[in-house]
Amino acid sequence: MRDLIDIMELSAEEIDGLIKTALDIIANPGKYAESCKRKKLATLFFEPSTRTRLSFEAAMLELGGSVIGFSDAACSSASKGESVADTARVIECYADIIAMRHPKEGAPLVAARNVDIPVINAGDGGHNHPTQTLADLLTIYREKGRVDNLTIGLCGDLKFGRTVHSLISAMSRYTGVKFVLISPEELRVPRYIVTDVLEARGIEYEETSDLDAALPKLDVLYMTRVQKERFFNEQDYLRLKDSYILTAEKMKTAPEKMIVMHPLPRVNEISVAVDEDPRACYFKQVRNGKYMRMALILKLLEVKI
Amino acid sequence: MIIGQIKDGIVLDHITAGKSIEIYEILGLGKLDCTVAMIQNADSAKMGKKDIIKVGKVIDLDFTVLGYIDPGITVNVIRDGKLFKREHLTLPEKVTGIIRCRNPRCVSSCEQELVQEFRLTDPEKKIYRCVYCDSEAPSIINK
Structure with a gap:
């Protein structure tokens, strides 16, 4: 199972493939409406975000999956001093894929190294998005x-x-x-x-x-x-x-x-x-972001249409 | 100055002149219970001046640390007074637990027990970057 931490982990061919999938989603949304049924996306947002979090959530919902998560570090165990690694290990027990935003650069990589489910970097400090x-x-x-x-x-x-x-x-x-x-x-x-x-x-x-x-x-x-x-x-x-x-x-x-x-x-x-x-x-x-996140979730969850 | 040959041990040759004390400290050679000789500013046809360290015992060396600190070093392992093995060090691809990332925004600044890890991104300029935040590592000794 792969993660997406840095855009350079995707080859140009893979990016072209995601664009192709996104264009197909735009043209045939019904075809994908239940493609992630019974799959759960965990949105772990340790830093405020409206667009990216809602985009991920909308993407998963439009694929027929469901969403759990938090949108503020104060609502997570991080406020009690829990490490990123431990938070990720706990969430892995509940979800099939993680989208993480964190103010500390490299936090999604730490999460990805500690779980077997795919982790998507939804923004880490001033580093990558x-x-x-x-x-x-x-x-x-x-x-x-x-x-x-x-x-x-x-x-x-x-x-x-x-x-x-x-x-x-x-x-x-x-x-x-x-x-x-x-x-x-x-x-x-x-x-x-x-x-x-x-x-x-x-x-x-x-x-x-x-x-x-x-x-x-x-x-x-x-x-x-x-x-x-x-x-x-x-x-x-x-x-x-x-x-x-x-x-x-x-x-x-x-x-x-x-x-x-x-x-x-x-x-x-x-x-x-x-x-x-x-x-x-x-x-x-903004709209295109949702389609590409849908394409990415499908790819990382290895969903065949 | 005469420093005798060793029967069993290690000779670190071609150390950049002036760096032997730092290497002595980083490798913890002061804690060994055997003879350790440090030669500074020895004449070298290749380098002009060089340092040499002789250790009177075969010890486990962290070649990654050594390669990171001074990649030009030659490690000679001596057994029964003869050269048993010679290693020419190179810059390691990955360095863990030696240097700390200085970026306060890096997850390694706060994540519990996270091992610091750097990867070689530019062998020519000897540049290492933090695997977490891509910040450049503090300059290495023989940079």
Whole structure:
């Protein structure tokens, strides 16, 4: 039984397979309605989340399975000092698959190493968020018709933005992909992403702090929120939080076929006026996330349709 | 300076000059009840200067630790005054329980009895990363 802790554990072929399954789910939802009957998903959310948790729950329910879990560490035995390993071992007695979000980086790996059922990383601190990447990839595929030969601008908090790290790693396996990394100096993408992923694979990239200059050359603009919860120092957060705001005015300089993505929640980095722009895809991303999580659950539970 | 040959024991050769004291401490050689000789700044055709440690007894060595600390070391095992085995160390793929992850956000900073584990991600630059959070390990001695 496999887990999904890091998006790189999935080969490009496996990701293509998940996209294919998700597209089939979209086209034929009835075919999958009872595919996980009598299977239970445990959503272990040690950190607040609305979208991801509900997306996992909706995904499992639409597959005919059921859901148990908690959405706040205070409601779990972690508040009594229980280790991640022990929590996972206990949950394994009740559930067939685990989706875990945890503020500590690597916590889902600890869980996966201690249980025999599949564990899905639903976000670990500022580290990885592979199922968001699956949602992103399906969105790019559906909107652009391909996931290769694209110039992707990533904007905002590229340091702590785990969705950004996973997306760069995943996209860097496709040919002809270029990255424009747009952030303040303090929130640049971690060096290991640059050295181990971009430079190691010879991927074309540029680092800039100028969103306006970058916009006209992008096929995809991926905006991110500066996350208050990742800062130890509130002063730094306040100074950086409004570094980039995408407005309807700015969108006038963007290519006609560029799409705007955001893992959500947004605070004010995308003006509400942009929502009406047909290039805004962030709510489509949410829906796509559910389909990809459905495809992933089917794969990890080895359900044959 | 003359340090006699050993009959049965281990010679750690080609230690980076100046590192023998750290290796002596990390391997706990001070706790042994046999002769231990440490030679610093010996002439070396290959390295210019090198350190050597001679241990008058065949002991179990953690090659992973040794390879991590100073991958250029040669380990010579001597039996009956003759070279019995020679090992050229390399950087280990995985290092457990030697270094601590410095990332306060890493699960290894708080999870009970979790063994610290690092994997070699860049052999050329000798970079190890935490398997849990991908943070780079503190620089190794012979980096």
